[in-house]
Every structure is written in C-alpha cells, then in structure tokens.
Amino acid sequence: MSAVSTVPSSSPSSCAVMRSMFRLVLAQETIRKQRDSGHRPQKIAEMTLSQLQEDKAFLKRLLNGLDKAFKQKNGRLPTKQEKEVYRPIYEEYRKIKDTINNHPAQNQHHAASSLSDMTLQRMKSEKRALQIHLNKFEKSFRMRNGRKIQYQRDIISVKSEYERYMQLKAALAAHSQTSNRRGQGSRSSSHHSTRMSSPDSITAITTTSTATSTPLLSLGFQSQSEMSEGGQGSIEGGTLASPLKSSQDTRAETE
Known part of the structure; x- marks a missing residue:
C-alpha cells in the first residue's frame, strides 16, 4: 500500500x-x-x-x-x-x-521665546510708567494753567517721554497684531517664531521729520506750517481733549 x-x-x-x-x-x-x-x-x-x-x-x-x-x-x-x-x-x-x-535648535527656540516674553514685559512696564508720568504732568499742567494741553509748547518739557511712550505703544500694537495673525495661521500650517525688537532697538526707531511732526500729530496738534511762529497756534475748533489716558485706562491697556 x-x-x-x-x-x-x-x-x-x-x-x-x-x-x-x-x-x-x-x-x-x-x-x-x-x-x-x-x-x-x-x-x-x-x-x-x-x-x-x-x-x-x-x-x-x-x-x-x-x-x-x-x-x-x-x-x-x-x-x-x-x-x-x-x-x-x-x-x-x-x-x-x-x-x-532634545535638539539644540529646539532648545534655542525655547530660550528665544522666553527672552522675547521678558522683553515684552519690560516694554509694557516702561510704557505704563511713562503713561502714569504723562498723566500726572497733564493734571499738574491743568492745575497750574487752568486749561488742558492745547499747544506744542505745552509739552516741551516732556517731549522725549511722550515720544518714547508713542514708540512703545506702536511697537506693542504691532506685536499684538503679528501675534494674532500668527495664531490664525497656525491653525492651517506650522507656526514660525516672530522676533520681537528689544527696547534699545525701539529707541532707534525715530522719524526723520521735525519735532512737531509724527508724535505730536497723533495727539491732534497741527503741523508746523499750520502753527503760528513760536508755536502759539491752537487746535482748530477749540480745546483738545486730553490725549493721555486716565489711570483706570492705564491699568486696562497694559494687561
């Protein structure tokens, strides 16, 4: 078988x-x-x-x-x-x-982000201190002169502080807008870090115009050609509402 x-x-x-x-x-x-x-x-x-x-x-x-x-x-x-x-x-x-x-480049990115946050906090603190100082100057001016700030010559003594305040305000506003755009973009693509300018570099961001131009115009002052000789011209239409925020607004804006 x-x-x-x-x-x-x-x-x-x-x-x-x-x-x-x-x-x-x-x-x-x-x-x-x-x-x-x-x-x-x-x-x-x-x-x-x-x-x-x-x-x-x-x-x-x-x-x-x-x-x-x-x-x-x-x-x-x-x-x-x-x-x-x-x-x-x-x-x-x-x-x-x-x-x-554990990648070195990743660690450097985290360190740069921390430094940027620290720089941002310093800028906010400086802006808040300047805002308080300018607000006190405005109140003191009103008590001494019986009127609000109206003329370019009124702020000569605090001109540098005001210009610095406006620089910080503009830089922080630009940073906020950039952060918002980056946050929206990260929903559809990977995020990229944005470098924040330091206070020292912001100091160098100055206009090439005269002392009576950009910062003062943002307050509502007239341009140099519209001012009478010696800076005696006034705001057209009467007194200018206070350009400096109140102490309550100061706290809200910096948060």
Whole structure:
C-alpha cells in the first residue's frame, strides 16, 4: 500500500501572524517611500529639525490611519495587544519625538521665546510708567494753567517721554497684531517664531521729520506750517481733549 503524503494546513493563529507581519512590512515600506519623496534621510540621526518634525507628523498620521482602518473592519479600535505588531513604528515615533525635544535648535527656540516674553514685559512696564508720568504732568499742567494741553509748547518739557511712550505703544500694537495673525495661521500650517525688537532697538526707531511732526500729530496738534511762529497756534475748533489716558485706562491697556 502506497503511502499518502499530506500537507499540514496552517493554523488560524499562524495566518493572523502572517497577515500582521505583512501589514507591518507595508507600513514600513510606506515610511521609506515617504522619506524618499520628501527628500528626508532614512536614518533619524541624519535628519534636520524640520525634517524630524515632518517625519513625526507623517508617522502620527500613519498610525492614526492604521487605527481607523482597523475600526472600519472590526467596528472598534485595536487593543494594545493588537497594536503590538506595529511596535517598531511606535518606537520610531517616540525616538523622533525625543530627538526633537532634545535638539539644540529646539532648545534655542525655547530660550528665544522666553527672552522675547521678558522683553515684552519690560516694554509694557516702561510704557505704563511713562503713561502714569504723562498723566500726572497733564493734571499738574491743568492745575497750574487752568486749561488742558492745547499747544506744542505745552509739552516741551516732556517731549522725549511722550515720544518714547508713542514708540512703545506702536511697537506693542504691532506685536499684538503679528501675534494674532500668527495664531490664525497656525491653525492651517506650522507656526514660525516672530522676533520681537528689544527696547534699545525701539529707541532707534525715530522719524526723520521735525519735532512737531509724527508724535505730536497723533495727539491732534497741527503741523508746523499750520502753527503760528513760536508755536502759539491752537487746535482748530477749540480745546483738545486730553490725549493721555486716565489711570483706570492705564491699568486696562497694559494687561
């Protein structure tokens, strides 16, 4: 009697393992192709900070996509044990994340952000102090002269303080607008740090016009050509409302 040869059938568990390994290989091949198309090195150690961030974002999307595919097929998210097959990819993701956090350029960015915050606070404090000083000058002037500030000659003694105040106010307003635009843009793209000028550099931001131009015009004073000789001209239409905010407004504006 001739012997009958039999081929052992694969067990269900071994088939599941084979399918899982096949999915892992496909995922790893997807990562390799994505790095090639993005002109990123295959080795994490050779990536720049921006390349690391791009790779981290892609791996996160890939892992989320694998979870969604599993849920569509099984009606639930995979368990920790079922995710075990993708452990190499999860470890790759964690390694990239740690590399980014410890990257020298990333640490320099955090230090620059802290310095910018400190500079911003100094500017706000200086602006508030100048605002209080100018407000006191205005009240003192009104008590001495029985009227509000109306003429250019009225603020000669505090001209430098006023110009500095207006410079700080303009710089802080510009910074606020830039921060708002950057915040809106970060919803659709990665954010980029904005460098904030220091108080010393802001001091250099001066107008090339005469002392009776930009800062004073913002108060409502007339230009030099409209002023009578000696700065005696007054504001057209009567007295000028106080250009300096009250102490209550001072506190609200600097917050």
